Amino acid sequence: MEDILRSIYQERTSQANTLGVLLIEKKLKSYHITDSFDVILLIIVKDAEQPIFIKHYSFGEKKAAMHIITEAQLKEWLLLGSNRKLFEWLDMSKVLFDRNEYIADLKKELWEFPFYGRKIKMGLEFSKLVRRYVDGKALFEEHLYLDAYNHVVHSLHHLARLAVIENGLHPELTVWHQVKQIEPEIFKLYEELVNSEETLEKRLELLFLASEFMIHSKIHLGAAHILDVLNAKDVWQINDIMNEKELLPYSLDLEIFLGYLIEKRLVEVVNVETKGHGILHRNYRVIEKLF
Template identity: 25%
Template structure:
């Protein structure tokens, strides 16, 4: 049956002007198809920024087939920014059905091989999210808003887990905590401690915050090396806007302000204030003595 259906779908893609590639995922698990049982999931990549087609389910030769359309540019951005967790699983479980320009092969290579360039960028983005959760949790804790602090500490722990998985060279997946338990059981223990430890919720939050300060922020130079490499490769001073634009060159929206601020505190980056008329602007450059391991591999 597969030998009949696949060529039919491929032929359909060849005649669809918006289709730039397609992946086939046979017998996909229910959690990959929104709990809708199908025999075949077809992920179609569109050259359009907003595909006219979204999703459809139909029957072909007694097979129940679901097609899902996604913009190729959005797919590249979302797998780095973790905006579409299902997409990573589809790519990992799929086989290339149609790829005239080899764009799908490039995308699958990023997820399956996780090249250093993309791993560095993704770690940097996760670090920014972790710093945001860290600051928000501390703030809510200070105001006595325990439930809000707990929410953000959970998000921060997830970011920490994702950083540990990436540091081990793997791409974070939907079963993140299974990955973390195997690769870094210490972080998984903190996750369990937060959920069911013997201390009060407030004490558990404070303990996790201390653990993050020690284990993550002390490795700021490693997790944030994408930004440090930018500063190293192009000498001179950068504005925060320029750094945000550089990391967001593939359609990503990232705010590096907390990360750069932390790098300044730790003397990794120097902040320079430029005065122009009545306006001043903060610009940043790598400290003159260099950064240990900034080039990385």
């Protein structure tokens, strides 16, 4: 198969912009990883007009997909975890071309999963967890149980991913299989939500109580990154927080995350007078340094 596809990628290996070429073949028990294609060609480039460029090919009775992605896009996916198949692709791939050991170093970094990288990813998962928990609880209190159920399922998923990352592993598509081995108590919460014979209202009530405890127990891990960043200045305006480069990946979850940290007494509000009578600027500063 590699010989057949060589004509597709060989020209690109001579271009200085190409960092690596990887081949991912469909396996019987993991066909979903290649999106039903027989083979994926993953080409990583330094720069390109489009961050993602895809082409499909047929050869005989088989089909192939070529994905050309920029280094910036690759790093974004790895940081945000927004393309989870990428981890399987990198893990299962055969390296066809590797400029200056770029791919070898990338795989080594993924395998070792440096603590700083884990700290950011734990922060992102924790912020999504808080968002789902807060929104779900609000819906529960409005007796919108099916909508609350949807949020609770997602919150447990983020809790599971957080536990996996905490243990130095990358969350895979089979995250529940991973977390069952690592933190079975989280897996048990999920089972109770899905399989319990209690009414939906009762299941949600019990899950919110248990989740609140679990979330609180993870707060020092989940908040470490954002508090590290906020410790760089004594007082922050919200616009500065929202536009701080290191915090941009938190996106729309940032304000609700900040509110949760205030509630948990890790961040405090600093009111500053404005020209308007009775109106104060609401600024923020860290109360407690975690590390």
